[in-house]
Structures are given as C-alpha cells and as structure tokens.
Amino acid sequence: MTAPPAEASPPEQRPARRRGVELSLLLCAVLVSVYGYACVGLARQGAVPPDAARYGAGLGALALVAHLAVRFRAPWADPLLLPIAVLLNGLGLVLIHRLDLETPEDVAAPTQLVWSGLGVALCVATVIALGDHRALRRHARACVTAALLLLCAPVFFPPVNGARIWIRVGELSLQPGEFAKVLLAVFFAAHLAAHREALAEAGRRTLGAVRLPARRAAGPVLGVWLLSMLVLVLERDLGTSLLFFGLFVVLLYVATGRVGWIAIGLALAAAGAYAVGTLVPHVHGRVEDWLDPYAGIAAGEGTGQLAQSLFAFGTGGVLGTGLGLGHSVLIGFAAKSDFILATAGEELGLVGLTALLLLYGLLVGRGFRAATGLDDAFGTLLAVGLSSIVALQVFVIAGGVTGLIPLTGMAMPFLAQGGSSVVTNWVIVALLIRLSHAARAPRPAPAAPQTPAARPVALR
Amino acid sequence: MIRRTRHAAGVCAVLLAALLVNAARVQVVESPGLEGNPGNRRADIARYGVPRGDILVDSGPVTGSRDTGGRLRYERTYRDGPLYAPVTGYASQTYGTSLLENLEDGILAGTDPLLSPLPLLDGLHRVRPPGGHVVTTVRAAVQEAAYRGLDGRRGAVAAIEPSSGRILALVSSPSYDPGRFAGTDGASADAWARLNGAPARPMLNRAIRQTYPPGSAFKIVTAAAALDSGVVDDVDAPTRTPRPYVLPGTSTVLPDAVEGCENASLAYALQWSCNTVMAGLGARVGLRGMVEAAAGFGFNDPGLRIPAGVSRSNFDTDMSRDQLALSSIGQFNTTATPLQMAMVASAVAAGGTLRHPYLVEKVTRAGGETAEHHGPRAYRQAMNPATAMRLREMMVQAVEEGTGRKAAIGGATVGGKTGTAQHGVGNKGTPYAWFISWAQADDAPLPGVAVAVVVEDASADRAEISGGGSAAPIARAVMRAALHG
Numbered sequence A: 001m002t003a004p005p006a007e008a009s010p011p012e013q014r015p016a017r018r019r020g021v022e023l024s025l026l027l028c029a030v031l032v033s034v035y036g037y038a039c040v041g042l043a044r045q046g047a048v049p050p051d052a053a054r055y056g057a058g059l060g061a062l063a064l065v066a067h068l069a070v071r072f073r074a075p076w077a078d079p080l081l082l083p084i085a086v087l088l089n090g091l092g093l094v095l096i097h098r099l100d101l102e103t104p105e106d107v108a109a110p111t112q113l114v115w116s117g118l119g120v121a122l123c124v125a126t127v128i129a130l131g132d133h134r135a136l137r138r139h140a141r142a143c144v145t146a147a148l149l150l151l152c153a154p155v156f157f158p159p160v161n162g163a164r165i166w167i168r169v170g171e172l173s174l175q176p177g178e179f180a181k182v183l184l185a186v187f188f189a190a191h192l193a194a195h196r197e198a199l200a201e202a203g204r205r206t207l208g209a210v211r212l213p214a215r216r217a218a219g220p221v222l223g224v225w226l227l228s229m230l231v232l233v234l235e236r237d238l239g240t241s242l243l244f245f246g247l248f249v250v251l252l253y254v255a256t257g258r259v260g261w262i263a264i265g266l267a268l269a270a271a272g273a274y275a276v277g278t279l280v281p282h283v284h285g286r287v288e289d290w291l292d293p294y295a296g297i298a299a300g301e302g303t304g305q306l307a308q309s310l311f312a313f314g315t316g317g318v319l320g321t322g323l324g325l326g327h328s329v330l331i332g333f334a335a336k337s338d339f340i341l342a343t344a345g346e347e348l349g350l351v352g353l354t355a356l357l358l359l360y361g362l363l364v365g366r367g368f369r370a371a372t373g374l375d376d377a378f379g380t381l382l383a384v385g386l387s388s389i390v391a392l393q394v395f396v397i398a399g400g401v402t403g404l405i406p407l408t409g410m411a412m413p414f415l416a417q418g419g420s421s422v423v424t425n426w427v428i429v430a431l432l433i434r435l436s437h438a439a440r441a442p443r444p445a446p447a448a449p450q451t452p453a454a455r456p457v458a459l460r
Numbered sequence B: 001m002i003r004r005t006r007h008a009a010g011v012c013a014v015l016l017a018a019l020l021v022n023a024a025r026v027q028v029v030e031s032p033g034l035e036g037n038p039g040n041r042r043a044d045i046a047r048y049g050v051p052r053g054d055i056l057v058d059s060g061p062v063t064g065s066r067d068t069g070g071r072l073r074y075e076r077t078y079r080d081g082p083l084y085a086p087v088t089g090y091a092s093q094t095y096g097t098s099l100l101e102n103l104e105d106g107i108l109a110g111t112d113p114l115l116s117p118l119p120l121l122d123g124l125h126r127v128r129p130p131g132g133h134v135v136t137t138v139r140a141a142v143q144e145a146a147y148r149g150l151d152g153r154r155g156a157v158a159a160i161e162p163s164s165g166r167i168l169a170l171v172s173s174p175s176y177d178p179g180r181f182a183g184t185d186g187a188s189a190d191a192w193a194r195l196n197g198a199p200a201r202p203m204l205n206r207a208i209r210q211t212y213p214p215g216s217a218f219k220i221v222t223a224a225a226a227l228d229s230g231v232v233d234d235v236d237a238p239t240r241t242p243r244p245y246v247l248p249g250t251s252t253v254l255p256d257a258v259e260g261c262e263n264a265s266l267a268y269a270l271q272w273s274c275n276t277v278m279a280g281l282g283a284r285v286g287l288r289g290m291v292e293a294a295a296g297f298g299f300n301d302p303g304l305r306i307p308a309g310v311s312r313s314n315f316d317t318d319m320s321r322d323q324l325a326l327s328s329i330g331q332f333n334t335t336a337t338p339l340q341m342a343m344v345a346s347a348v349a350a351g352g353t354l355r356h357p358y359l360v361e362k363v364t365r366a367g368g369e370t371a372e373h374h375g376p377r378a379y380r381q382a383m384n385p386a387t388a389m390r391l392r393e394m395m396v397q398a399v400e401e402g403t404g405r406k407a408a409i410g411g412a413t414v415g416g417k418t419g420t421a422q423h424g425v426g427n428k429g430t431p432y433a434w435f436i437s438w439a440q441a442d443d444a445p446l447p448g449v450a451v452a453v454v455v456e457d458a459s460a461d462r463a464e465i466s467g468g469g470s471a472a473p474i475a476r477a478v479m480r481a482a483l484h485g
Helices: A019-045 A052-073 A081-100 A109-129 A133-156 A176-200 A215-235 A238-256 A259-279 A281-291 A305-316 A340-373 A377-401 A419-440 B002-029 B031-036 B042-047 B081-088 B099-103 B105-109 B140-150 B186-197 B215-229 B266-272 B275-285 B287-297 B321-327 B338-349 B385-400 B467-484
Strands: A167-169 A172-174 B055-057 B063-067 B074-078 B133-136 B155-160 B167-173 B353-355 B360-364 B370-373 B378-381 B412-421 B432-441 B449-455
Touching: A019 A052, A019 A081, A052 A081, A052 A109, A081 A109, A081 A340, A081 A419, A109 A419, A133 A176, A133 A215, A133 A377, A133 A419, A176 A215, A176 A238, A176 A377, A176 A419, A215 A238, A215 A259, A238 A259, A238 A377, A238 B002, A259 A281, A281 A305, A305 A340, A305 A377, A305 B002, A305 B031, A340 A377, A340 A419, A340 B002, A377 A419, A377 B002, B002 B031, B055 B081, B074 B081, B081 B099, B081 B140, B081 B167, B099 B105, B105 B133, B140 B155, B140 B167, B140 B449, B140 B467, B155 B338, B155 B467, B167 B467, B215 B266, B215 B275, B215 B287, B215 B338, B215 B385, B215 B412, B215 B432, B266 B275, B266 B385, B275 B287, B275 B321, B287 B321, B287 B338, B287 B378, B338 B353, B338 B385, B338 B412, B338 B432, B338 B449, B385 B412, B385 B432, B412 B467, B432 B467, B449 B467
Parallel strands: B055 B133
Antiparallel strands: A167 A172, B063 B074, B133 B360, B155 B167, B155 B449, B353 B378, B360 B370, B412 B432, B432 B449
C-alpha cells in the first residue's frame, strides 16, 4: 500500500511494461510453492515427493498461460498482480495438501488444483475477452440481477454447519455469494459513477443536520443495505453481509466524499450487527466465543475451534514448527477452509504469516495503485471495489481466526479450500490486470475537441 | 477521487497493521500461555509420538509400547503388570504417571537432558531423542516369590540387599494391571474408575505408601536402643521386669502371649516376644534414647525417596512413660511401612550400618549406554556394630528355636522376628501379621537379603494370623529366591 507519486506523471514518463519482471517473479512464485511442497514431503515422509516436479510443472504451466495472455492482451498490466496470485494459490495448494495428510479420508488438494486451473482459465479468458473494462459498465443492471439471484439461491438449499450459503448439486457445491461479490462490485461502481454527483450534492429534504440526496440516487443505496441485512438473517452469513456493506461504504466514500451519511450507514450497520449478534444464536455463539475462546475448556466441554486456532498460532511462535510438523488439524472440520491461516501460522510462524499478509497487502496496494491511475470514474471505483473486497475479506477472516474480531466464516483469498472462492479471486485478479493495464498504458493523443463523448467525464 | 482512493487505501493499511500487531500478540506474547493451556493437546501429541523407553528388571523390559496409529500414537503396555505395578507405577495417556513412570518420566519420554549427547545444542534440533531405559535393582525371582507368597491376600513385601541398599522386591497385594488404563478410550476410563472404587484398594502401594503398626517386629529397635544406651549390658542377664507389668503411671496391666517372661533376659524376651520385658526396657531407655534409636533406622524421616517417596514411618517424639512403653513394643502411635521394617532387618544384618534403599540401578540411553549410575549410599548408622552382632544372634535364635521357625532355610543363616499387631478400636480389627528377617548363605561373606512381610487378610482365621504363621513362610520363600534364585 505504498503511496503513489503525489502528482500524475506526464505520459512520456509512464512505467515500462515490465513483462520480463513478471515472468521472473512467476518463476520465483512457482519455485517457492514447489519448495514448500518438497518441505512437506521431507518432513512427513523423509523424502521429496516424487510428483513434486509434476506439481511444479502444472503450476508453472498455469502461470505461463496466464503470463502469455497478459503479455499479448494486457501488456501494460501491473507485473506484480499475477505472481502474487500464483504464489498465494500455490502456497494454498501446499497447505491443503499438507492437511490432507492428516485426513486421508478427505483429500481436497486435487479438487482444489482443478478449481485453480479453472480459475486461471477464467482469468485468461477475461483478460483476452474483455478488451476494455468500460464495457462492463453497460451490464450493471444484468450484474445486480445475477448477484441477487445468486445470493437468494442458497435459501432453497439446506444449511451447512449453521450457515445457509451453499448450493449443492450432486457432488458439486458452490458458494454463490463469492461470485455475487464481484458482480455487486461492478454494479456499485457503475451506479456510483453515474450518480456520484447527485449523491454528493445534498438534496432538499433533511434528516436532522444531514441533508438527504435525491431518491433516485439514494434508493439503490438503501436497497443494498437492506439486502445485506436480509442475507445475514436468512443465510446467517455475517461475513458476506459485512463484506457487501464494507464494500459499499468504501465505494460511497470514494465516489462522493460525503463522510456524514457514511457515518449514518456505519451506525445502522452497527445497530444491525448488534441486533443480529444478540438475537441469532449462531452468530451470538461466535461473539461469545470471541470474548472468551477458552470458556469451553474451563467448563470441561472441550476445546472450541477458535481456541484450537489460537493454540496453533501460539505454537508457531516466531519461526514456526516447519511445514508438515504442526498439529493445526486439531482445529477440526474447517481447518482447510476458514482456518487455513492457522496452519500457516503454526508451521511458518509469525515470519511466514507476516509474509503472507504482506503479499495480500501488496496485491491490494497494487489494486489501489491502478485505481489512482485510471481516468474514468467507473474504472477507478471498480478497482477500489475489487481491492477492497480482497482487503476486507483478508481482514475479516484473518482477524477472526487470530481472535481480533468475532469469527465469520469466510475464505482466505486463494489460500483456502473452496472452488467458488478460488475461481472468483482469479476473476478479480483478471479484472485488476485489465484495470492496471488501462491505468498504465500510454494515453492516446490528447482527446480531440470534436470527440468529447469518446472519453467519460473527466475525473480529476 | 484520487485523494479519497488514497484514504481508502490508508484504511486498508490500518487494517493490515492491526492484523500484524494482533498476530504478533498471539504468536509472541501469548504463545507461552497457549502452550500450557490444558485444552492444547500438542504437548501430549509430541510426548506420545515416540515409543516410551522401558523399565528393566533383570535386564529384561517389564514395559513396552504399542503403536495405536492414533493421534496419541504410542500406548504403554506392561508385562506382568500386577506383579511389577508397585515398582513401575503406571503411565497413562489419560491419568498421567506414577512411581518410576513418573519419577523417571524425563528419561523414559526422551526429554531429559541426560539423554542428549550435546545438551547445549538441544534447542537447535527439534527431533526428540528416543526414550531411555530405567534399569531397576529388582530381581524377578524375588519379586515373583513375594507376589506368589501373598497369593492375593492384602499385604506387602519389601526385600533389600543389606550390603548395598538395593531393593530386590517391592510387592503390594492385591495389585492391578497398569496396562488396563494406558490409553484414552472408554475401556481405560472404566478400568480406572473400577480400580479406584475397589474396596481392596489395589492401586495403593502398600510396600512404601501404607504404614502399619509394626507390633512385636519393632522390638528389634527397642533391643538395639537398650543395648546401645547401656540399659542392657548382658543379653542373657535378667532384666528386672516385674510381673504383672503395670504400664508406668497407670493401672493398666500389660499382658504377655507366652510364659516365662517374668524377669526374663533380653535374649529370651526377643526369642519369645515378651511384651512386658521390651516395654519395660523401652521405658528405661527413655523417650530421647528411643526416639534417637528409631530415627537411626529411618523412622520419622519424611524425605526418604527410593526415588519414589516413601511414607513417613512414625515414632512419637512427645509421649508419657506409659505411651513410650507401649510404643516400644510397636503399639500406640508407632507405625511403619513394610520397607521401613525391611530396613530394620537390613541394619541388623549389615552390622548396624544402614544403606540408603534404592530402586534404580542406572538409566541408559535408547542404545543401552549408561547415562547415569546409582551406587550404594550411606544412610544412617543404626547402632553399634557390637550391638548388631548380638541382635543378629538373637534373631537367629528366634528362627532356630523361637517364634520364627517357619522361616528357616537349609544352607543359610536366617535371623527373624515375628510381629502380630493389634489395631482398631479396642483391638477388634483383624491383626496384622509381620515377619522381618534376613538371610546369609553359608558360603557367602555377607547377608544377601533382608525382608519384611506384612499380611492383613481379613478373610483369614484370626487365630491363624500371627507373624510366625502366615508371614514367615512368605519371607522364607523370598529369602530362598534371593539366595538361590
């Protein structure tokens, strides 16, 4: 999250394409992942796994395909985005494989590898097919419709572990909320880009000291807030509603700069969260667990997931036990998904955990960097939205498993087991690649006065 | 909008910083506390991840480890569990450890720095060395003879090598199989609950953790005190004991079980176990002399470890003269563990010098190299060597012609002393039968064994319970095993 240069650089000083840098970083990312895979094998079986080379070749092939797509279709894209995604995805596969060794009856890494491949394929397809991100703006209405349908779908399926966020079709299970968040980011960006002036200008009606904006601009705002609460109550998914709301508040602020009624929104969200935290038993239990993770031990009822997670982090200490040598599997059923970070914390230590979190920070930072480089409001808001999704999701789940905030079931981007999640995150990376390409590509010659409609409203 | 984008990025940076600070808090500041949390099973997993070292008797293991394939991988097994339980104790994944399993846990579990060839580099490699072995002083033949002798009756046997202090046998009966509750399953919980609730208290180590009134067996101590203090010079001279003997300062008459005790000599009194003579001698030695003599044998020592802690055997230090007289024949508040009484016999056999009893000969690394050796250690000078000589003769007399005839062994010199301890309110409880003795093979330069046996079987015929009747044959079998087995 390094601050970009304060002043926009003149076009002739724009950065070089840096595709070679990207390729070497991708090589490093693949090597680090293969090294991790070999470490697990050495620790557990005393030998480098025979398929380490195959794993490296597979991951390398995926990375290479993505790199070629970027090289030819988005040559000005930020060279850090793809390597970070490959590294996180590769480490995620190593961690899931490592946990598979403890649960031979439930092997998840091969499936995750297939999903990762699908995610990269979708990423490549997006980079190739989406010539200009502004095309998405035209589909805002379709996006929000699809998002709402996806969000509502799990209501008709049975809840899993207390949360109604899954669609099950035979063996396949999907978490539609994951896809919905990208669609919603597109919708928010489009809506706010279109109405940001109306929202920033206060309307005539007042509510106390705050003047409310016009109904046409504010309507969808209220609608989305109600939607997030509806999702929370119906699906008991605190994480998703928190994510949507946070995403919305960030975009609203960036678009309008109106702190006043963002504060109202936050207050309403807090009230809603408090009400749900008190009234919905599933959520209330999580808050209780957060306040005293060890209550169950003292009461002789066994050790809760959060306490087990904290034990894993504590055992890791600064340097960690080493890959393959921890016991984070004690956490139980969510060890590979929601709690994957605990394995990283135990086996890689604070050092490894910090490195991982900084990788996310770098990814988010590059997203924001692209946002500040874009000329169109929609692009800027989309880049901010996508970066914020990653940032908020990392904060909510990492904060949850380390006891900073109450736990909400969410997937650590790229790291955690979960097909919908890994595919969605690859789409996010694809969009960021497109956006950063647009932000860094040399500008065409200054817009001719006779074609003012060719570029959207100037933003600066 | 760029400015506000930077604000948003700034908020994300703050969130990241919060995550990092919190991670450091959990992984650095709270880490030690989390490691010790009772809900954290990692210590157990590491501990049971390697096979535990073994406890050896006669250079063969009496313990073992079973790979369960579970999360707590290796489970303890026991060969002849009930026989050696008073020596080994138990090592349970659920209920912890006791006795040698507890005291030598560091060696057996592989955590003791003694096992590490380079202790200072211990922190650098994470792999725990395999567990070492604990070689005991116990001899299988002696242990088996004692266990068979008790034959399930409540009681205990302790056998010591007088010249060194090596404990040759430590038996408690009825016993239990520590392998029954070594794991974490329901069967272990059931076995543990059943053993703890059993009225016979099979998990009580009667040899070192239970004290009994020693009865007449204590008269050896009184005789040593009388000789050492000069109250008696000539063991064959009359002791000027009146009959009936009235306890000093009271009107209570002390009875004798045998005839001929009036004014009897010390030798006669010891051979036939005269209460009146010994009580009178104790009273004449006086409180200070008696307390000193008892302490010389190990009484009133709360810190005796073999290395398992031995319950303190008691001889009151503040008594009236009548209480002192009763205490001198092993009644009143005088209590002793079977091991303590074996030490009394041992001191006599070894010429007055009492060695520190010990159960662990050495500990070795997994490969068998000795890591630490335990040799004989001085403990107390229980009496003058001359006194010990005269007591030896009197104890031999007691076996050859007195109350302890059932302990005699061909080809060996055997000295012994019976005891039948009254206890309970109004002495209504089933008496405890004692026999303490020592034996020296005719061709051996030193006595090979000193034994104490106590039998407290409620089912036995009361008349049958006497040291000479039920305890002496067990002592004989144990001594035979020690000398020949």
